[in-house]
Amino acid sequence: MIELVDVSLKYDNETTAVDNLNLKIEQGEFVFIVGSSGAGKSSIIKLLLRERVATSGIVKVNGYNLNKIKKRKIPEFRRSLGVVFQDFRLIPNLNVFDNVAFSLRVTNASPKYIRTRVPYILELMGLTDKAKRFPHELSGGEQQRVALARALVNDPPMIIADEPTGNVDPELSYEIVSLLKEINDCGTTVIMVTHEHDIVRYFGGRTISIQKGKIEYDGYLGGNDESE
Amino acid sequence: MRASSFSYLSKQGVKSLWSNRMMTLASVGVLTACLLIVGFAVLLTENINNMVKFVEQQNEFKAFVYTEKAYNQMLTDKNEETIVPSYETKPGEENQWLGVLEKIEQEIKKIDNVSSVELVTKEEGIEEMKKQLGPEQASLLDDYKGEDNPLNDSFTVTVDDLSLLDKTISEVEKIEGIEIVTAASEAASTLTSIRNIINVVGWAIIGALVIVSLVIITNTIRASIFTRRKELNIMKYVGATNSFIRLPFIIEGICLGLLSALIAFGVIWVGYEAVLNTFVDKVSSQWLQEAFRSIIPFEDVALQLGGFFAISSIVIGVLGSVVSIRNHIKV
Numbered sequence: 001m002i003e004l005v006d007v008s009l010k011y012d013n014e015t016t017a018v019d020n021l022n023l024k025i026e027q028g029e030f031v032f033i034v035g036s037s038g039a040g041k042s043s044i045i046k047l048l049l050r051e052r053v054a055t056s057g058i059v060k061v062n063g064y065n066l067n068k069i070k071k072r073k074i075p076e077f078r079r080s081l082g083v084v085f086q087d088f089r090l091i092p093n094l095n096v097f098d099n100v101a102f103s104l105r106v107t108n109a110s111p112k113y114i115r116t117r118v119p120y121i122l123e124l125m126g127l128t129d130k131a132k133r134f135p136h137e138l139s140g141g142e143q144q145r146v147a148l149a150r151a152l153v154n155d156p157p158m159i160i161a162d163e164p165t166g167n168v169d170p171e172l173s174y175e176i177v178s179l180l181k182e183i184n185d186c187g188t189t190v191i192m193v194t195h196e197h198d199i200v201r202y203f204g205g206r207t208i209s210i211q212k213g214k215i216e217y218d219g220y221l222g223g224n225d226e227s228e
Numbered sequence: 229m230r231a232s233s234f235s236y237l238s239k240q241g242v243k244s245l246w247s248n249r250m251m252t253l254a255s256v257g258v259l260t261a262c263l264l265i266v267g268f269a270v271l272l273t274e275n276i277n278n279m280v281k282f283v284e285q286q287n288e289f290k291a292f293v294y295t296e297k298a299y300n301q302m303l304t305d306k307n308e309e310t311i312v313p314s315y316e317t318k319p320g321e322e323n324q325w326l327g328v329l330e331k332i333e334q335e336i337k338k339i340d341n342v343s344s345v346e347l348v349t350k351e352e353g354i355e356e357m358k359k360q361l362g363p364e365q366a367s368l369l370d371d372y373k374g375e376d377n378p379l380n381d382s383f384t385v386t387v388d389d390l391s392l393l394d395k396t397i398s399e400v401e402k403i404e405g406i407e408i409v410t411a412a413s414e415a416a417s418t419l420t421s422i423r424n425i426i427n428v429v430g431w432a433i434i435g436a437l438v439i440v441s442l443v444i445i446t447n448t449i450r451a452s453i454f455t456r457r458k459e460l461n462i463m464k465y466v467g468a469t470n471s472f473i474r475l476p477f478i479i480e481g482i483c484l485g486l487l488s489a490l491i492a493f494g495v496i497w498v499g500y501e502a503v504l505n506t507f508v509d510k511v512s513s514q515w516l517q518e519a520f521r522s523i524i525p526f527e528d529v530a531l532q533l534g535g536f537f538a539i540s541s542i543v544i545g546v547l548g549s550v551v552s553i554r555n556h557i558k559v
Binding site for chain 2: 103
């Protein structure tokens with residue numbers, strides 16, 4: 001699913017953000033990527049989204065070799081991922097329904113499919129009654145659920161969440177991660193980047209700690225989540 | 229791309245025009261002004277071209293014959309036998325002056341470039357002047373008859389090739405009996421040089437305005453991109469293709485261009501008609517009235533001008549959008 005072999009990423013050929021990294025994540029895994037700010041977490045995400053190309057090494061995601069992928073294939077590759085950001089990145093002038101439908105529209109989905117698929121995802125996320133609301137009328141937790149709904153609506157095999165709990169209240173953070181866990185239970189690979197160690201300790205599971213662009217720790221932590 | 233996606237993206241483009249309405253208004257205003265100037269230059273060039281053609285069609289000149297007295301004087305100077313002037317010719321006798329005129333006419337006809345020759349006698353000349361003076365003052369010319377008619381007999385000569393006009397004139401001037409030749413060739417060459425200047429200046433103006441229009445459209449689209457930068461970024465992450473991202477901005481550029489073209493076209497139409505009607509009615513000079521009649525009616529250039537406006541505004545709109553979006557789709 002994800003395979004990084006001897007991957008390095010240098011900015012302006014000077015700053016090394018990712019240093020000779022080797023990593024493999026299988027289909028259906030739930031992985032936390034942790035590390036302090038500047039450790040290289042975001043750079044790894046940029047490599048996985050093909051926002052950046054590795055200076056050296058091989059980056060393979062969902063069967064695409066991102067070093068060799070043709071430009072016209074990049075949109076197709078990105079449709080195989082669902083992305084959630086810390087700042088939600090919802091479109092302010094679109095309501096909840098249209099924000100979620102947006103992901104489908106760019107894939108040329110038929111209006112009929114959009115009309116059935118979006119309400120289904122909104123129901124899964126508990127957002128049915130918020131469909132007509134605009135982002136500014138929602139709480140941080142609700143906005144992040146809308147962003148999750150948008151990431152899920154295309155039914156991607158992998159979700160990449162970059163600090164998804166960074167802008168929500170602590171109690172809502174647990175709700176967001178629980179939702180990601182539920183999504184993972186359905187077979188979707190989830191990669192969550194966070195610097196909140198409490199959440200990692202609570203939920204446990206495979207955790208990769210990054211420090212100075214290198215893997216400092218890659219192993220399984222036992223969590224306190226009783227629902228597991 | 230699905231029709232539904234196309235319609236969705238087109239709506240986004242049109243919505244954006246309204247969201248950035250101040251910028252839209254400014255660009256439509258400046259673009260309209262640019263198109264008005266371009267339209268004015270095009271119409272001016274077309275009309276000058278038409279006027280040159282009009283003058284060129286007047287490919288005739290007048291060759292004035294000596295008066296009978298002057299002709300006889302010339303013969304006397306050459307020690308040749310004089311003729312009996314027409315006003316002294318008695319009924320039944322041969323009109324020798326008519327014979328001279330016929331001979332001159334034949335000689336003019338022999339010149340290669342001459343297509344037709346028409347005799348305008350001095351009596352016809354007086355009648356023409358009477359007509360121009362009007363019925364009230366025509367009687368002033370009543371005394372100019374026979375020997376007292378001060379006008380010359382003349383020939384209206386039409387040529388085939390206007391470029392050989394000067395040569396033809398000099399050949400006519402050499403014919404015995406021809407006193408002077410007058411032609412409109414100077415007017416034609418003046419108009420031709422004006423047309424050439426307008427052509428060069430016109431194209432320079434059009435070129436400069438195309439660049440100005442491009443800059444304006446590019447800036448408007450940039451403002452639009454700025455307000456929608458989040459949307460663009462999200463589009464890339466959810467797997468939108470470049471054409472999907474570009475389309476709303478291209479539609480926006482086309483709308484800006486077409487809107488300006490439509491306004492400019494309307495203003496030019498109304499303005500042109502108004503100017504035409506005002507001048508044609510008020511100008512008293514016969515020559516100017518004749519010249520104004522040669523002005524192209526708007527209907528004749530409407531399609532050409534409209535097509536030019538539509539195509540140039542679409543091209544500028546698309547180009548402006550593509551240029552401004554180029555740097556924003558590299559995510």
